[in-house]
Amino acid sequence: MSATTPILRRWSGLLLAVALVSGGVVYTVEQRHQDARARLAVTTPAPPSTTPKPSRIAAAVAARRLAVDLILVRRAQAVQTGNEQLFLADIDPTNKKLVAAQKILFANLVEIGFDELGYSQAEERFNPEILKAHGSTTYLVRVLMRYQIPKVDFTPVTTELGYTFIARGGHWLLTSDSELDNDLGPGAHREAWDLGRIEVQRSPRVMVIVEKGDTRRGRAIVHAANEGLAEVTAYWPLKWTGSVLVIALDETDVRDARFADEDIESAASTGSTFSSLPGQETVDGTVAGGYIVINPNQRDQVDEILLSHEITHVVTASLGGYEPLWLAEGSAEYVSWRGIEALSGPGQVAKWEQEVVDTAVPQLTALPSDAGFYQNSADVYGVSWLAVRFLVRRIGLDKVEELYEDMARNGTDQAARDRILQDRTGLTEATLWTSLTTYRPQR
Ligand SMILES: [Zn+2]
Structure with missing residues (x-):
């Protein structure tokens, strides 16, 4: 049948690693005052013969931090205002593949229709190969995406990403969004909107995400999910007023579901969302709720029996896990x-x-x-x-x-x-x- 993914336990190993590296660079108000000087430091680097003073390095780091913060703010604003040009403004134009993928991502994010969306820098990560590939200005950073899907998420939830920025002509540009993926938590950068163009089908208490054009299936799953939710309401005494998110894509790895290997026997899986990620404030993190992911091979067999099982996991997810x-x-x-x-x-x-x-x-x-x-x-x-x-x-x-x-x-x-x-x-x-x-x- 199906599985809850025991994400709390799976995460604990990584957590310690994350905790060790986080808290490195903290952007303070004090650092903001150094912005003007710091921007100068980035655009006109010191000649190699002189040893930069520590204060100058700190200023450059602060300036980079501010510049990237502003890019992240613009990305969120672009989604909220439906401005594709603004979303693409800070993408490395020479990386055509990334530009094309970011257009799809933008369209997906707009289609989801977030109540709230924001990105923030966590800690810098170091990788000599990535540095070598992009040059000395390479800035690899773990990014927290905090969002709230109307009715589905009771509170804002957090997922993580890894972005690679480079400085070119005095401007910081996003040149890759996948180079840190293998070092992030399970399911990072595998959210429903990260995997190709999607379509959203809705009813008052159900939201279904399918491949663009897979409309009929999307509607059929909305119908089955409504019936499944009615069964959970009838047979499980917990009062729950939320909306169910079902993801049914032609992908074997979505969020922390792995239908190509460990979850191969599962028809569906319910994975947690986190208001605070494991390692952010506590080792286990704080579970906010759950999203259902359907095994791509089982998308034609989705019915209210399967979904009532998964929806029971969803309605109990926020209790603690x-x-x-x-x-x-x-x-x-x-x-x-x-x-x-x-x-x-x-x-x-x-x-x-x-x-x-x-x-x-x-x-x-x-x-x-x-x-x-x-x-x-x-x-x-x-x-x-x-x-x-x-x-x-x-x-x-x-x-x-x-x-x-x-x-x-x-x-x-x-x-x-x-x-x-x-x-x-x-x-x-x-x-x-x-x-x-x-x-x-x-x-
Ligand atoms: Zn289960």
């Missing part, structure tokens, strides 16, 4: 199977439940753990679903939803998870598992 995967996937399966039950009656669900009891449970010796969950060849989705069905029968759906919220917010380690589960259900993961092994579904 610390819930165990068996609870996250089990709840998403619970909702989508309630939808199947409503469509085809209880027979199919009963048959499936019996199959999980008879064949899936005996393959495991405990509740599926987070580690290796998505690589497990056993039916971990089925067992997770059974665990949630069992809990719903034991404490009721509302209490299971409260358990979910508590876990998502506070289940930061195994001890906390055990305590929450024990307090709210009277079970540990071990006794819950034992209950499943002896569980006989009631008919």
Whole structure:
């Protein structure tokens, strides 16, 4: 079926690396006063025989920072005002490929229609090969793109980019937007608008992004997402007023979804958005919500059953993301199977439940753990679903939803998870598992 991408855990490694390099260059008001002199330093470099004074270097750095800040402000303004010329004004005109790609990017960004959009410089990055390729003025910088899509994002969220600037004739120009990609977090520069010309289809609570011209499919997915959202509203007690973003492009790598390798078996994946990226303020970052990405090979099979599973992940995403995967996937399966039950009656669900009891449970010796969950060849989705069905029968759906919220917010380690589960259900993961092994579904 599908997968939430356990992004919190995946990110932690990188984070430390990011934390170490950030905080290097800080632009202060004081530095602003040196602008005039600094601009001079950039345009007329000192002769090689003289050793530049440190203050002069600092001034040049400050001037570069200001110049690039202004470029970034212009880019955001250009999108907000629909001014393509302004957007392209700071692109290296000799890089025809980049200019063409930036035209597409501009059109995509305008089509998304951001409530808020801004770019800011994080830290400078150093790469001798890139320096060699572009010359001594090369400035490689990690850039934070902060934006808010109307109704989809409850708060502004952040994604990262890597830009290469060069100085030519006294002006700073963007000459590449992809040279830092491999050193950024998972999914960076793989947002829906980064991958070719898109088209947006909408309904009041759904936004679908497809390839330009793929209108019919876009509308069909809007329809399926509306039905999926209705199922989640009907079968999951959490009140959620947001809008769902579904990305269905002809791309195997979109955001942190990897349908060419690790997520190859998944029909869809829900990945987090961050109001604060991992490493920015905290190691895990702050999850704001989630976007759904459809496997390109499954775009014709998108229905409300698949989407109700993913939308359950979306509506629970902003709770915190610390819930165990068996609870996250089990709840998403619970909702989508309630939808199947409503469509085809209880027979199919009963048959499936019996199959999980008879064949899936005996393959495991405990509740599926987070580690290796998505690589497990056993039916971990089925067992997770059974665990949630069992809990719903034991404490009721509302209490299971409260358990979910508590876990998502506070289940930061195994001890906390055990305590929450024990307090709210009277079970540990071990006794819950034992209950499943002896569980006989009631008919
Ligand atoms: Zn899932």
